[in-house]
Amino acid sequence: MALDPAIEVMDKRFYRLVIGNAHIDRLWTGGRWTEGPVYVPASRSLVFSDIPNDRTLRYCELTDSVHVFEQPARNQNGHCLDLEGRVVSCEHRGRAVSRIGHDGRREVLADAHQGHRLNSPNDVVVKSDGSIWFTDPTYGIDSDYEGDAALSEQSGSHVYRIGTPGAPGQRGDITAVVTDMVRPNGLAFSPDESVLYVCDTGISHLGKNCPPDLRSYRLSPDGHSIAGEGSVVATCTEGVFDGFRVDDEGNIWASAGDGVHCLAPDGTLLGKIRIPEVVANVEFGGLKRNRLYICGTTSLYAMYVNARAATRPVPGV
Ligand code: MG
Numbered sequence: 001m002a003l004d005p006a007i008e009v010m011d012k013r014f015y016r017l018v019i020g021n022a023h024i025d026r027l028w029t030g031g032r033w034t035e036g037p038v039y040v041p042a043s044r045s046l047v048f049s050d051i052p053n054d055r056t057l058r059y060c061e062l063t064d065s066v067h068v069f070e071q072p073a074r075n076q077n078g079h080c081l082d083l084e085g086r087v088v089s090c091e092h093r094g095r096a097v098s099r100i101g102h103d104g105r106r107e108v109l110a111d112a113h114q115g116h117r118l119n120s121p122n123d124v125v126v127k128s129d130g131s132i133w134f135t136d137p138t139y140g141i142d143s144d145y146e147g148d149a150a151l152s153e154q155s156g157s158h159v160y161r162i163g164t165p166g167a168p169g170q171r172g173d174i175t176a177v178v179t180d181m182v183r184p185n186g187l188a189f190s191p192d193e194s195v196l197y198v199c200d201t202g203i204s205h206l207g208k209n210c211p212p213d214l215r216s217y218r219l220s221p222d223g224h225s226i227a228g229e230g231s232v233v234a235t236c237t238e239g240v241f242d243g244f245r246v247d248d249e250g251n252i253w254a255s256a257g258d259g260v261h262c263l264a265p266d267g268t269l270l271g272k273i274r275i276p277e278v279v280a281n282v283e284f285g286g287l288k289r290n291r292l293y294i295c296g297t298t299s300l301y302a303m304y305v306n307a308r309a310a311t312r313p314v315p316g317v
Contacts, residue, residue, distance in 0.1 A: 006274040014271030022304045028066040034295035038079035039285030075147045078123030090121035092140025092147030116153035128312040132162040137183035186243035191310040199241035212240035234267035243281030247307040255279040284309035
């Protein structure tokens, strides 16, 4: 079995995570900056953002086609599903985290912290207890390209946790959980949710003074906050880590300047899937959750891999 030439193996453990003869599909092109992919199993589709064009798109696996899902879309960026399978969205222009209710209506879950507007929520993940964790860098207010230019009202760019969101129309309680990063961006939990991974793309503002690190933060025993300081898991060797996903063995599949980098839980670079465009984010999809969807600048790519999305632990077990 010949590996696709786009696959680069750095560590022999990567051979087990890729599939001989599997190849990269370019499913669609025509975006400006694709981001925020979330797989929706019930409709066998992938919802993703095209931020500068202010639209979300939907790729249907059954018809192999892409159509506009929402436009204008408040310059949405990252997405994930909540415990009920509802799509949760980060909105640059809305400066909010919102959710599409079962009735199709938009519910705002958070748009302020301590009475001041958020910067521009970037990426989001839901924990098994229903809490929603998101990053809030300034990329959506730095210029009019990916949102509306504005000054930050916050003390910095932080990671926040929304406690149990209330009934429709009610905001959940929101707390800052990580406050020592420059521009927190992608985030994900380890499979057992004992660790939160967050990458910092602050090189965009601080240059070499902010290396493109992926950091780990251990959660407190109650799982509601972070215990202690973060530590660097890996530093991106090409471009920056932006968005990433964790597979069921704890490996981290991260976007980078030359494609997707697969990192072992200890940060070792196992291998790459080279993509001819800068990659911003990835998501496991398909019915077996073993198809890696890749948002690469103007295009959506996919490749079957021998890994699958981590499933959330069942609370109390
Ligand atoms: Mg991002």
